[in-house]
Amino acid sequence: MTTRRDRIVLASVVFVVLLAQVLLYPGLDTLVAAFGGGAALEGGMWFLAVEFAAFVAFAGVWGAASDATGRRVPFVVAGTIGGGVGYALLALLPTVTTMPFWAVLVVRLFQGAATIGAFSLAMTMLMDLEGGHGRNMGAAGIAIGAGTALGAPLGGQLYEVGTLVPVAAASVLMFGVAVLATVAIDEREGPVDDTESTIWRALAGVRDTPILLVPYAFGFIDRLTAGFFALVGTLYFREVFELSPGATGLMLALFFAPFALLQYPFGVASDRIGRTVPVVAGSVCYGVAIVAVGLAPTVQLAGAAMVAVGVVGAMMSPATMALVTDLARDTERGVAMAGFNIFGSTGFLAGILVGGTVADRFGYEAAFLTAGGVEILLAAVTVPVFLRFRMRRETAVASSR
Incomplete structure (x- = not known):
């Protein structure tokens, strides 16, 4: 039962990370305009590129930190909380202050650096679970597919409510899965890759x-x-x-x-x-x-x-x-x-x-x-x-x- 529960929770982390990411795509031009990013194409390019640059740069950092402590769960939780904070800042700051677009990109970099920790280590923990590699990776595949498939239409509908609503929803999702990961994942002994x-x-x-x-x-x-x-x-x-x-x-x-x-x-x-x-x-x-x-x-x-x-x-x-x-x-x-x-x-x-x-x-x-x-x-x-x-x-x- 513990393995099954961990599989569901870890797949939920993967699902939420992808869902939150894709929620922002359908109205990207209006979002960049709200952030003062100038031309939609150039602003959108940098807004997306900064997140993926953080993914590439910080995946190894999270792995090294996990190695140093021999634990994974705290870092999965920290990544989801950090991602939630990053999305929350993106949703709130434009409503309370005027900030240059480069500052928005700095927040985006932080959000991406945190998010990849949750995603990468959740995937690693799924690989290490008992019950069969195929079953565990099948759960990951379903989570990835469902997150991307649902994110686009849901994000589009949220943009119809308000430009910053998808970003706020992404934050809520990340905080929610952080709570779930905190209470529901058991730390397992063993070396970290x-x-x-x-x-x-x-x-x-x-x-x-x-x-x-x-x-x-x-x-x-x-x-x-x-x-x-x-x-x-x-x-x-x-x-x-x-x-x-x-x-x-x-x-x-x-x-x-x-x-x-x-x-x-x-x-x-x-x-x-x-x-x-x-x-x-x-x-x-x-x-x-x-x-x-x-x-x-x-x-x-x-x-x-x-x-x-x-x-x-x-x-x-x-x-x-x-x-x-x-x-x-x-x-x-x-x-x-x-x-x-x-x-x-x-x-x-x-x-x-x-x-x-x-x-x-x-x-x-x-x-x-x-x-x-x-x-x-x-x-x-x-x-x-x-x-x-x-x-x-x-x-x-x-x-x-």
């Missing part, structure tokens, strides 16, 4: 197994497109189709919902048909679908293209992660997956910065062509690698008979 060492070990793993760069590259590009949609996609729907925040949230949900719901069946399918078709062919289709969103002449066609992006993304994602497991040595799978996540987080940040910069200088159409084109180009370049890998595996199987 050294996150900073894991980063260096992951890079060393690439040196020892260079073919891991293939799924890492796909993870980077796939998350780049996710970051792209968080910023450029949101503002594109708001400006080009003149959608309200509520309608924009529903448009984002057309991607997030199938992406969350279809990953498990597509993951099972990749076990049966292999990784090449879902990853390579999926990437080509994914790139085409992204371009189709940017070229769609009507909101209805753009919505249909968003559904296609979500479906194809769900086909690619589990196959790409499974490819990491296929390629890594049995004793280094955890480190290999850590490397995949490092590349993915960096990709999300790059998607915000690159997408925002291209859209600002050359327009939305060029930005969508860039995001989709990079995905298609990567698939074309890696086809020979996949074919050699497939032939090598078939040869190994034949020689073992």
Whole structure:
């Protein structure tokens, strides 16, 4: 019962972190305007980029602090409380004082640095629970999918109530899950993974197994497109189709919902048909679908293209992660997956910065062509690698008979 309870509570932490994060996306331009961020595209780019920069920079800090004490629960609680404080400051400060946008970004940096501690260590604790790795990671996957799928439409509706309401709701959610984590998670004995060492070990793993760069590259590009949609996609729907925040949230949900719901069946399918078709062919289709969103002449066609992006993304994602497991040595799978996540987080940040910069200088159409084109180009370049890998595996199987 204790393991089951911990699994539910830790999954709740993961769920709330993602839900709070995505709540802010649908009305990003109005939020940046309320903060005095100037142009929506540039202000939104920095507002999102600062949070993900904090994710990349501070994940290792939380891991090192957890190592130093040999405990995790207090840091999960501290991360959720810190995230709640950060969101609360973002919601309250504009109503009581006039502050420059750079000060808002400092608060955002603090909020992101706190939030990643809760998320990262909750995921680590889920990995360490008894009851089966598949079951524990399944709980994490459901939490991530549900948080992102519900965050966009719910955030859109909250923006209809008031510009700062989604930020205030994010704060309440973080404080609520902090209380839950405080009273419901049992501290467990055992060593804590050294996150900073894991980063260096992951890079060393690439040196020892260079073919891991293939799924890492796909993870980077796939998350780049996710970051792209968080910023450029949101503002594109708001400006080009003149959608309200509520309608924009529903448009984002057309991607997030199938992406969350279809990953498990597509993951099972990749076990049966292999990784090449879902990853390579999926990437080509994914790139085409992204371009189709940017070229769609009507909101209805753009919505249909968003559904296609979500479906194809769900086909690619589990196959790409499974490819990491296929390629890594049995004793280094955890480190290999850590490397995949490092590349993915960096990709999300790059998607915000690159997408925002291209859209600002050359327009939305060029930005969508860039995001989709990079995905298609990567698939074309890696086809020979996949074919050699497939032939090598078939040869190994034949020689073992």
